[in-house]
Amino acid sequence: MNSSVPSSIGKRIFHFLLGCLSIYGFLFWISPAILKLTLSKAVFEQVQEEEIDAAALFYTDSPLTIQAEWHWKKHKRNKRPASN
Amino acid sequence: MPIKSLFQTEDHWAIWIGAAFLLIGASLFFAFPPQNMTQRHQQWEQRMEQEAQRAPFHTLAWHEAADAQQKIKGSSTTIGKSLGQLTAKPGGWSTSPLTALVLSPSKAAQKRQAKETTFQESQETLARLKQQANMAQNKAADQQFQDENLNAAAQTAIANWRIQHKKFSKISKKYKAKAYNKIPSLLALWLLLALAFGLSRSVMQKEFWAFLKGFAIVFAIGVVAYLLAGQTNMKTLGIGYAAWAILIGLLISNTIGTPAWIKPALQTELYIKTGLVLLGAEILFGKILSIGLPGIFVAWIVTPIVLISTYWFGQKVLKISSKTLNITISADMSVCGVSAAVATAAACQAKKEELTLAIGLSMIFTSVMMIVMPIAIKAMGMPEVLGGAWMGGTIDATGAVVAAGAFLGDTALNVAATIKMIQNILIGIVAFGVAIYFARQNGKAQGKDIGWGEIWLRFPKFILGFIGASILMSLLYSSLPEGTAYSIIDQGIIRGYSKNIRGWLFCLAFVSIGLSTNFAQLKKHFSGGKPLILYLCGQSFNLVLTLLMAYVMFYLVFSNITASI
Numbered sequence: 123m124n125s126s127v128p129s130s131i132g133k134r135i136f137h138f139l140l141g142c143l144s145i146y147g148f149l150f151w152i153s154p155a156i157l158k159l160t161l162s163k164a165v166f167e168q169v170q171e172e173e174i175d176a177a178a179l180f181y182t183d184s185p186l187t188i189q190a191e192w193h194w195k196k197h198k199r200n201k202r203p204a205s206n
Numbered sequence: 207m208p209i210k211s212l213f214q215t216e217d218h219w220a221i222w223i224g225a226a227f228l229l230i231g232a233s234l235f236f237a238f239p240p241q242n243m244t245q246r247h248q249q250w251e252q253r254m255e256q257e258a259q260r261a262p263f264h265t266l267a268w269h270e271a272a273d274a275q276q277k278i279k280g281s282s283t284t285i286g287k288s289l290g291q292l293t294a295k296p297g298g299w300s301t302s303p304l305t306a307l308v309l310s311p312s313k314a315a316q317k318r319q320a321k322e323t324t325f326q327e328s329q330e331t332l333a334r335l336k337q338q339a340n341m342a343q344n345k346a347a348d349q350q351f352q353d354e355n356l357n358a359a360a361q362t363a364i365a366n367w368r369i370q371h372k373k374f375s376k377i378s379k380k381y382k383a384k385a386y387n388k389i390p391s392l393l394a395l396w397l398l399l400a401l402a403f404g405l406s407r408s409v410m411q412k413e414f415w416a417f418l419k420g421f422a423i424v425f426a427i428g429v430v431a432y433l434l435a436g437q438t439n440m441k442t443l444g445i446g447y448a449a450w451a452i453l454i455g456l457l458i459s460n461t462i463g464t465p466a467w468i469k470p471a472l473q474t475e476l477y478i479k480t481g482l483v484l485l486g487a488e489i490l491f492g493k494i495l496s497i498g499l500p501g502i503f504v505a506w507i508v509t510p511i512v513l514i515s516t517y518w519f520g521q522k523v524l525k526i527s528s529k530t531l532n533i534t535i536s537a538d539m540s541v542c543g544v545s546a547a548v549a550t551a552a553a554c555q556a557k558k559e560e561l562t563l564a565i566g567l568s569m570i571f572t573s574v575m576m577i578v579m580p581i582a583i584k585a586m587g588m589p590e591v592l593g594g595a596w597m598g599g600t601i602d603a604t605g606a607v608v609a610a611g612a613f614l615g616d617t618a619l620n621v622a623a624t625i626k627m628i629q630n631i632l633i634g635i636v637a638f639g640v641a642i643y644f645a646r647q648n649g650k651a652q653g654k655d656i657g658w659g660e661i662w663l664r665f666p667k668f669i670l671g672f673i674g675a676s677i678l679m680s681l682l683y684s685s686l687p688e689g690t691a692y693s694i695i696d697q698g699i700i701r702g703y704s705k706n707i708r709g710w711l712f713c714l715a716f717v718s719i720g721l722s723t724n725f726a727q728l729k730k731h732f733s734g735g736k737p738l739i740l741y742l743c744g745q746s747f748n749l750v751l752t753l754l755m756a757y758v759m760f761y762l763v764f765s766n767i768t769a770s771i
Contacts, residue, residue, distance in 0.1 A: 134461050134462045138457065142457075153439035156443065157439060157442055
């Protein structure tokens with residue numbers, strides 16, 4: 123048993139539930155508050171309504187695809203003859 | 207070497223399991239390519255060439271051909287879709303996490319209905335802008351594209367159409383919301399991973415059933431971590447699955463305690479090393495290097511200097527007692543966050559708590575830097591290219607680099623992502639170097655001056671799997687025609703399959719770390735706040751040196767390249 127685990131079962135369950143509550147609070151109370159402070163009102167509302175893809179705002183996917191597409195376009199652009 | 211010894215260690219199993227996943231994926235994607243892939247690529251290539259000959263700018267037809275070509279993806283075939291569904295993580299959600307797993311036909315219809323007006327408006331705008339672009343282009347064509355003003359007007363009209371096209375694609379995706387149930391595919395993925403890793407445990411420790419029982423819980427926590435990371439606010443704040451996986455694990459192990467029957471499934475090293483072999487396949491040298499010459503100098507000169515200086519600073523000035531903790535933090539801060547920390551920690555055989563600490567520091571500062579840096583760059587009026595290069599070289603996590611780049615603009619995003627990816631190539635090289643260095647150091651600590659034979663014995667063999675996968679995939683990528691490589695490798699094996707599995711394996715590893723770590727051990731490693739000081743000093747040095755190098759490379763040495771970005 124970990125040395126940091128409380129000894130009585132009641133305490134352990136209490137601490138666990140407290141942790142779960144903290145996660146819940148962070149998800150639904152604290153994080154919206156942080157976002158309200160950092161994003162403009164319009165963007166915040168859009169994020170909340172999933173009107174805009176948050177991943178597109180803060181792109182969380184691997185940049186490999188972006189790079190692939192960018193490289194692809196660049197490659198195509200390079201194939202084009204010079205401007206008249 | 208007896209064959210049996212190739213199945214007795216985690217390193218070997220990581221290579222076999224990783225290779226098996228890659229082989230299965232490659233066989234399926236190559237055996238079932240998109241219909242008429244080569245002909246379609248050729249057809250669109252020809253179309254683009256014709257259009258390029260005809261006009262001095264990208265015509266409507268050129269863009270349409272490029273769009274059509276980009277849609278030729280291995281992940282869009284029946285097999286590709288099945289593999290994508292099998293390995294997909296839960297989706298996004300806002301208020302009810304269940305919607306990330308199940309979307310009923312009626313809810314899907316509701317979603318479509320809610321988007322109907324927006325969709326139709328967007329469609330109409332797109333059609334109008336396309337018509338305008340077409341008219342402007344025809345006017346320019348009537349003058350044989352010799353009139354500069356008409357050409358410029360056509361280009362502007364086409365650019366407006368492209369912006370709307372991008373917006374419409376996003377809306378269209380939401381409008382086409384279909385009902386789904388991800389639970390069966392999650393169960394199938396659990397079974398697949400359980401069998402692969404259960405087999406290895408069975409051969410190494412004869413504990414197949416014990417592993418299977420515990421693995422159900424580890425996987426379930428992994429699903430919860432992905433669910434939490436998929437919540438809209440968390441996605442916006444950039445708090446990903448790694449943070450949640452460790453946090454939930456820590457919450458359980460430090461409150462109710464990790465039950466003993468789960469412990470056989472806490473195979474942190476095995477999951478991490480297998481994930482790293484798959485990560486190797488994602489790092490395609492040729493493609494990355496062809497993107498940005500100045501970036502190579504920024505990433506490959508600054509990173510090793512910062513890595514070595516930070517490690518030296520930790521040993522000589524801060525006198526951090528654990529060399530493995532020191533090098534893990536140094537690598538995670540100077541190379542690319544979590545992946546580099548994981549690879550380095552595995553290479554030097556760092557303790558789990560040390561890896562947790564390094565990842566924790568990296569995640570906290572990544573979150574701060576991805577918000578503060580773009581704001582600061584904008585406030586200073588720094589050019590996008592320089593700002594992008596600076597962020598790409600300093601922010602740890604690749605996802606955060608792209609997010610921060612997107613704040614500044616498309617150019618910054620592309621430069622930042624390019625530099626980060628060039629830096630990512632260093633993961634394997636750093637892990638390789640660290641493994642050799644620590645093998646020698648450990649030998650010296652035992653009073654032996656060890657030779658290459660002994661180094662080989664102590665060398666973490668999974669690194670060979672990582673580098674081997676990268677080299678093989680890079681060779682395969684460059685040996686294929688570009689269209690095929692794009693459709694099958696980029697948009698098939700990697701994007702539609704191996705990257706997803708790698709994400710799951712890292713997630714399972716982080717759950718295992720959390721479930722087997724206690725705060726008391728973590729606190730011990732944090733003694734005197736030295737890891738924090740190390741990170742702060744190293745990152746400050748990194749910020750100064752990267753900015754300087756980015757300026758020299760992008761504005762003094764390769765200014766012609768910068769002008770064309």
